[in-house]
Amino acid sequence: MSAEERRGSVIRAAMSEFAHGGYKGTSTEAIARRVGVSQPYLFRLFPNKQAIFLAASLRCIDITRQVIADAADGVPQEEKADAIANAYKKLLLDDPESLLMQMQTYVAVASAEAVGDHEFGEAVRERWQEMWDTVHLALGADVDETKTFMAYGMLVNTLFSLGYPAGHRNWEGFHDSARPA
Amino acid sequence: MSAEERRGSVIRAAMSEFAHGGYKGTSTEAIARRVGVSQPYLFRLFPNKQAIFLAASLRCIDITRQVIADAADGVPQEEKADAIANAYKKLLLDDPESLLMQMQTYVAVASAEAVGDHEFGEAVRERWQEMWDTVHLALGADVDETKTFMAYGMLVNTLFSLGYPAGHRNWEGFHDSARPA
DNA sequence: GCGGGTAGTGATTGGTCAATAACTTGTCCC
DNA sequence: GGGACAAGTTATTGACCAATCACTACCCGC
Numbered sequence: 001m002s003a004e005e006r007r008g009s010v011i012r013a014a015m016s017e018f019a020h021g022g023y024k025g026t027s028t029e030a031i032a033r034r035v036g037v038s039q040p041y042l043f044r045l046f047p048n049k050q051a052i053f054l055a056a057s058l059r060c061i062d063i064t065r066q067v068i069a070d071a072a073d074g075v076p077q078e079e080k081a082d083a084i085a086n087a088y089k090k091l092l093l094d095d096p097e098s099l100l101m102q103m104q105t106y107v108a109v110a111s112a113e114a115v116g117d118h119e120f121g122e123a124v125r126e127r128w129q130e131m132w133d134t135v136h137l138a139l140g141a142d143v144d145e146t147k148t149f150m151a152y153g154m155l156v157n158t159l160f161s162l163g164y165p166a167g168h169r170n171w172e173g174f175h176d177s178a179r180p181a
Numbered sequence: 182m183s184a185e186e187r188r189g190s191v192i193r194a195a196m197s198e199f200a201h202g203g204y205k206g207t208s209t210e211a212i213a214r215r216v217g218v219s220q221p222y223l224f225r226l227f228p229n230k231q232a233i234f235l236a237a238s239l240r241c242i243d244i245t246r247q248v249i250a251d252a253a254d255g256v257p258q259e260e261k262a263d264a265i266a267n268a269y270k271k272l273l274l275d276d277p278e279s280l281l282m283q284m285q286t287y288v289a290v291a292s293a294e295a296v297g298d299h300e301f302g303e304a305v306r307e308r309w310q311e312m313w314d315t316v317h318l319a320l321g322a323d324v325d326e327t328k329t330f331m332a333y334g335m336l337v338n339t340l341f342s343l344g345y346p347a348g349h350r351n352w353e354g355f356h357d358s359a360r361p362a
Numbered sequence: 363g364c365g366g367g368t369a370g371t372g373a374t375t376g377g378t379c380a381a382t383a384a385c386t387t388g389t390c391c392c
Numbered sequence: 393g394g395g396a397c398a399a400g401t402t403a404t405t406g407a408c409c410a411a412t413c414a415c416t417a418c419c420c421g422c
Contacts, residue, residue, distance in 0.1 A: 003399075020292055024206035027379060038401055043381060100291055106342045107284045111201055113344040114281065121344045128343060132351065143353060147336070148329070154339050155332035161287045162309060163294040163302045170313065172324060184369075208409060219371050224411060364422090371416075378408080386401070392394095 007045050007055075009035050014056040019100035023053050023108055054120060057105040058127050060098060065131040067091050072138035080138050081149060088153060089178040092160055096180075103161055188226050188236075190216050195237040200281035204234050204289055235301060238286040239308050241279060246312040248272050253319035261319050262330060269334060270359040273341055277361075284342055 001009075013034035017026045028049055032039040046052045071087030072080045092099050105124060112120045136146040156178055164170055166179035182190075194215035198207045209230055213220040227233045252268030253261045273280050286305060293301045317327040337359055345351055347360035 001399080006399085020295055022203055022205060022288060022292070024203060025292075028381090029379075037399095039379095040381075040383095040402085041400055044400080049380065096295065100288070100295065103284070103288045103291055106339060107203060107281070107288055109344060110281055110284055110342040111203070111206075114201055114277065118344070125343055125345065129351075147351075147354060148332075151329075151332040151336035154335035155328070157339075158287060158335050161291040162306055163290060163299070164306065170310075170328075173328060182369080187369085209411085210409075218369095220409090221372085221411075221413090222370055225370080230410065365420100367418105367420090369416105369418080371414105373413090373415100375410105375412085377410095380405105380407095382403105382405085384401105384403090386399100388399080389397090391396090 003045060006035070006037070010042060010045055010052065011055045011059050014052050015060055015101050016097055018053055018056050018104055019097040022104050023049075028052070050120070053108065054123060056101060057108070057124055060101040060105060061124070061127040061131055063098065064088075064091065064102070065127070065134050068131065068134050068138070072134075077140060080140075081145075084135065084138060085149075085152075086175065086177065089156070089175060092156070093177060093180075099157060099160055102157065184226060187216070187218070191223060191226055191233065192236045192240050195233045196241055196282050197278055199234055199237050199285055200278040203285050204230075209233070231301070234289065235304060237282060238289070238305055241282040241286065242305070242308040242312055244279065245269075245272065245283070246308070246315050249312065249315050249319070253315075258321060261321075262326075265316065265319060266330075266333075267356065267358065270337070270356060273337070274358060274361075280338060280341055283338065 010031065013031050014026075017031050017034060020026075021030070028042050029039045031052065032042050035042075042052065046055070067087050068084050071083045075083045109121045109124050112118075132146070132150065135149060136143075139145050139149060156174065159170055160178075160180055163180060166176075168179075171179050191212065194212050195207075198211050198215060201207075202211070209223050210220045212233065213223050216223075223233065227236070248268050249265050252264045256264045290302045290305050293299075313327070313331065316330060317324075320326050320330060337355065340351055341359075341361055344361060347357075349360075352360050
């Protein structure tokens with residue numbers, strides 16, 4: 001297998017492992033085991049653990065952005081907001097690791113920024129902005145509407161992370177499929 | 182110093198340490214050093230590391246809830262939303278560790294729930310619900326208004342965590358004092 | 363001045379982990 | 393068939409960490 005292909009599998013494995021364990025709580029050994037290679041080989045493919053985490057973070061945001069873009073594609077303007085919202089809810093249900101990795105990314109950026117490391121945050125912000133802009137354009141480039149839409153998304157993220165069960169009153173008004181089991 | 186007082190200082194120290202390092206990234210040694218006691222003594226005051234983290238999480242939510250309650254106290258109904266929003270933004274600026282700890286709590290709950298541990302989440306949800314209800318009552322118990330208000334709060338959390346600098350277009354529409362430096 | 367309870371420490375243990383260095387295997391080209 | 397390069401491994405190192413155990417120091421009532 002070529003190094004580039006291996007890097008791809010490493011990123012996929014890293015997303016799963018980091019999603020559950022976070023940066024510190026995930027060993028490079030665990031990632032290597034999931035990929036099926038030896039642990040030291042990871043350091044031939046990436047300079048260090050941080051680089052693997054960054055790649056996983058960016059990939060996670062890219063996937064989300066793609067889900068949004070696909071959902072909005074070919075849908076009449078007035079239905080785009082619903083289409084994106086439903087696609088995002090479906091993503092959360094079908095692939096809960098995606099939300100976990102997203103949250104892990106946020107705390108990792110916040111922690112890095114807090115100690116003066118801005119490189120990691122810069123890379124994440126760049127991709128995150130692409131996601132924001134994808135939503136913005138799809139919704140007709142209305143600043144307030146985009147902001148409100150994203151705000152509800154972040155609230156869903158939080159309720160989902162906190163494990164609020166289906167039927168809880170905080171979920172009133174959200175579509176059924178947005179609720180965790 | 183009494184054990185109860187010590188527990189208080191431990192929780193305060195733990196909030197700072199866990200905020201920056203997360204659960205796995207923070208050693209009990211670091212907490213003990215900040216408190217000024219030996220590391221093994223922490224395990225006389227708390228049964229284990231998890232219990233310290235939980236106490237720090239709950240305290241963090243309590244503080245936020247109190248800030249909200251104080252801000253709404255004695256303010257005319259139509260100004261409460263602004264008063265709470267401004268007080269929350271002030272909290273984020275004055276005490277950034279508070280947001281970090283909040284985010285660490287969210288990922289910790291999500292991770293715990295993902296592996297079938299619901300006790301930690303249950304304790305956090307209980308306190309978080311008190312915070313939600315405090316906002317809900319202050320804003321006049323309108324379900325939709327509360328939800329939108331909280332949603333904007335969660336978006337501010339995310340933008341702040343990602344370290345978006347002041348003046349960035351994503352912050353348009355938010356009050357100046359909500360922007361990180 | 364002594365007994366008991368409370369606050370607190372030192373030493374240790376069994377385990378984990380990122381990263382480096384040195385070595386091996388396979389393959390393709392000339 | 394040999395040389396060169398890419399893919400991959402084993403062994404190791406130096407550091408860190410949660411938790412337990414046995415011990416000490418102080419204070420209070422009597």
